[in-house]
Amino acid sequence: MVHNQLFRQCLAAIPEEQKAEFELSFGIAERISEILKMKNLTQKDFANQLHKRESEISKWMTGRHNFTMQTIAKIEIALGCKLISIAH
Secondary structure (H helix, E strand, C coil): HHHHHHHHHHHCCCCHHHHHHHHHHHHHHHHHHHHHCCCCCHHHHHHHCCCCCHHHHHHHHCCCCCCHHHHHHHHHHHHCCCCCCCCC
Protein backbone atom coordinates (compact mmCIF):
# COMPACT_ATOMS: atom_id res chain seq x y z
CA MET A 1 0.00 0.00 0.00
CA VAL A 2 2.83 2.41 0.77
CA HIS A 3 4.27 1.96 -2.73
CA ASN A 4 0.88 2.68 -4.30
CA GLN A 5 0.50 5.85 -2.23
CA LEU A 6 4.02 6.97 -3.14
CA PHE A 7 3.28 6.36 -6.82
CA ARG A 8 0.12 8.49 -6.60
CA GLN A 9 2.05 11.29 -4.89
CA CYS A 10 4.73 11.23 -7.58
CA LEU A 11 2.10 11.20 -10.33
CA ALA A 12 0.27 14.13 -8.73
CA ALA A 13 3.50 16.15 -8.75
CA ILE A 14 3.81 15.98 -12.56
CA PRO A 15 2.47 19.16 -14.21
CA GLU A 16 -0.73 18.72 -16.24
CA GLU A 17 0.97 20.03 -19.41
CA GLN A 18 3.64 17.36 -19.14
CA LYS A 19 1.02 14.64 -18.59
CA ALA A 20 -0.84 15.85 -21.70
CA GLU A 21 2.38 15.87 -23.73
CA PHE A 22 3.21 12.30 -22.67
CA GLU A 23 -0.31 11.17 -23.53
CA LEU A 24 -0.07 12.68 -27.01
CA SER A 25 3.39 11.24 -27.69
CA PHE A 26 2.41 7.76 -26.55
CA GLY A 27 -0.86 7.99 -28.48
CA ILE A 28 0.92 8.91 -31.71
CA ALA A 29 3.43 6.07 -31.29
CA GLU A 30 0.58 3.64 -30.59
CA ARG A 31 -1.34 4.84 -33.65
CA ILE A 32 1.74 4.41 -35.87
CA SER A 33 2.18 0.89 -34.50
CA GLU A 34 -1.47 0.04 -35.24
CA ILE A 35 -1.17 1.30 -38.82
CA LEU A 36 2.08 -0.59 -39.40
CA LYS A 37 0.42 -3.81 -38.21
CA MET A 38 -2.69 -3.15 -40.29
CA LYS A 39 -0.53 -2.64 -43.40
CA ASN A 40 1.87 -5.49 -42.57
CA LEU A 41 4.81 -3.09 -42.53
CA THR A 42 7.90 -3.47 -40.40
CA GLN A 43 9.71 -0.57 -38.78
CA LYS A 44 12.40 -1.11 -41.41
CA ASP A 45 9.83 -0.77 -44.23
CA PHE A 46 8.48 2.38 -42.58
CA ALA A 47 11.99 3.80 -42.16
CA ASN A 48 12.69 3.21 -45.85
CA GLN A 49 9.48 5.02 -46.82
CA LEU A 50 10.55 8.06 -44.83
CA HIS A 51 14.25 7.83 -45.78
CA LYS A 52 15.14 7.44 -42.09
CA ARG A 53 17.28 4.96 -40.18
CA GLU A 54 15.43 2.14 -38.49
CA SER A 55 17.01 3.21 -35.19
CA GLU A 56 15.28 6.61 -35.46
CA ILE A 57 11.90 4.95 -36.03
CA SER A 58 12.59 2.70 -33.05
CA LYS A 59 13.11 5.80 -30.88
CA TRP A 60 9.83 7.24 -32.15
CA MET A 61 8.02 4.07 -31.17
CA THR A 62 9.04 4.37 -27.51
CA GLY A 63 6.37 7.03 -27.09
CA ARG A 64 8.85 9.57 -25.77
CA HIS A 65 9.58 11.37 -29.04
CA ASN A 66 8.50 15.00 -29.41
CA PHE A 67 6.91 14.89 -32.88
CA THR A 68 6.81 18.11 -34.88
CA MET A 69 3.82 18.97 -37.05
CA GLN A 70 6.07 18.54 -40.08
CA THR A 71 7.03 15.02 -39.02
CA ILE A 72 3.42 14.09 -38.30
CA ALA A 73 2.40 15.34 -41.76
CA LYS A 74 5.19 13.31 -43.42
CA ILE A 75 4.17 10.19 -41.49
CA GLU A 76 0.49 10.63 -42.41
CA ILE A 77 1.39 10.98 -46.10
CA ALA A 78 3.75 8.00 -46.04
CA LEU A 79 1.20 5.76 -44.31
CA GLY A 80 -1.86 7.14 -46.07
CA CYS A 81 -3.67 7.43 -42.72
CA LYS A 82 -4.38 10.16 -40.21
CA LEU A 83 -2.52 10.00 -36.90
CA ILE A 84 -4.44 12.79 -35.20
CA SER A 85 -7.59 14.73 -36.01
CA ILE A 86 -8.65 18.25 -35.24
CA ALA A 87 -12.14 18.85 -33.85
CA HIS A 88 -14.16 21.45 -35.75
